[in-house]
Amino acid sequence: TPAANTDFVRALVRQDNEQGTFGGRVQTRFPPEPNGYLHIGHAKAIVIDFGIARDFDGVCNLRLDDTNPDTEEAEYVESIMADIEWLGFDPPRPIKHASDYFGQLYEWAELLIGRGLAYVDDSDPETISAQRGGYGKPGIESPFRSRSPEENLDLFRRMRAGEFPDGSRVLRARIDMNHENMQLRDPIMYRIRRAHHYRTGDEWCIYPTYDWAHGQSDAIEGVTHSLCTLEFQDNRALYDWYLEQLPLPSDQPRQTEFARLEMTHTVTSKRKLRQLISDGVVEGWDDPRMPTLSGLRRRGYPPAAIREFCDYIGVTKTNSRQSIELLESFVRREHNATAQRRMAVTRPLKLILDDWPTDADGNPVVEWFELTNNPENAEDGTRRVPFTGELWIEADDFAEVPPPKFFRLSPGREVRLRGAFLVTATGVEKDADGTILAVHATHDPESRGGNAPDGRKVKSTMHWVSAPHAVDATVALYHRLFSAEVPGERTGEVLDDLNPDSVEILTGAKIEQALADTPAGRVVQFERLGYFAHDPREPLLFHRTVGLRDEWAN
Ligand code: ATP
């Protein structure tokens, strides 16, 4: 892992430890809002937050940043916990919630009001936002800014008691309406909102903003290093300002920003991902085309490959888009070592051996071949695979008139059926329209196991499945969800770059019995075709995780 040991955040933590800044303590947190499922971008943050805590013998809390009752749901909390565990991290229990601190935050708000550092503003949201002004443009002080602490305290208590309608008043910090950092121009601390919160129910009708909740939650938990993405850079001054006003139970935590992860051919925004679901583009958060952790899991991405990818790209200060092919290379490397090999025919064509023997009762003979499960790992052993005179082969592996450089099966040509026999095509059977119904062939009985007794060369080795033994299966092939490398680059709208053909479902696949017996969720290699994950819920549905080679490279 090139970057992991030397990144700027770890350097900072090491320096803090050397200088005794936090008494040598290291505590981080991962703070998702439970308003959607985690995606590959969150994986980067998880690997950084939990990884740094682990490297410095510290603690990393999972804290649900649940301050917005309109968008948050318990379903998302469950999925977030399951995804973090799947990724290989184990947050301390009980997990934390920003909503645990609503009481403390409220008390601290009263404290700021008492010291003239916060006021109730009756302006509507448009007015407040217009008052902010802009860069190089002074702000306008609200007419309510000069209310006395007593009046503010009374109004704030009545806000909490539910005396005022939703949106009619807010609590604002009283900082500086001409500050060059817009975040410090009297930011909003509380809004009135009557909505059922998935955790606190109807206990509150005022809710803290992200900025008012975040740093204080960090301080309450004893966080030392609060790591977040670059878009919060301007919020840091406000993070510090709030903390400096309050009697903290611990050292004042420090926020440090790192670059967001973006990937080619996909999006990492919960809002856009939610839209893909509501527009019916994908079937749900765990659709195998989604960059969500649950989608990648169902697709067959191993958690170790995601962790290694995150370690490899490291922690930097510059936003950049990583190629999806790079992530896939980690997935492929992991599966090459661990996935067992199986045979599956995705677009079946019948191959009939006219010289195949029958037994004394006139039934076709069944030969059993011992095939290696994983050439990369002898411990995976072998399995017995039946062979008969009636087989399924891949339709693409036969050409009646072979084009140049086509070395697979064609009339008069000999090929190897993997681990079984050498066979030579003799002719085809067609229907009235000329569609090929079956290929006829003969086999060399001396080539048992697939080796020519006289050492003659055959150019191709093909996979096959014995037709009488085959099990029917469905195979889903995935292509890029967005055809553009940078979705939205042309028009500003990512949905304009959706690939209309991002999934191809093959319902008539023929697979060997050992493959049908693959446990739910397991990934295997279909020989010559790629890595495929058995769906966790639907038996005999296989998702292509990734091809055997990078087909996208030239
Ligand atoms: P979205 O815009 O998708 O809703 P978010 O940043 O609002 O993302 P949160 O649930 O608040 O999502 O994120 C939790 C943590 O994960 C935050 O610390 C955030 O900075 C980090 N994070 C979110 N997206 C990414 C990303 N693409 N790359 C790196 N870290 C991310």
Ligand code: MG
């Ligand atoms: Mg957020």
Ligand code: MG
């Ligand atoms: Mg968000």
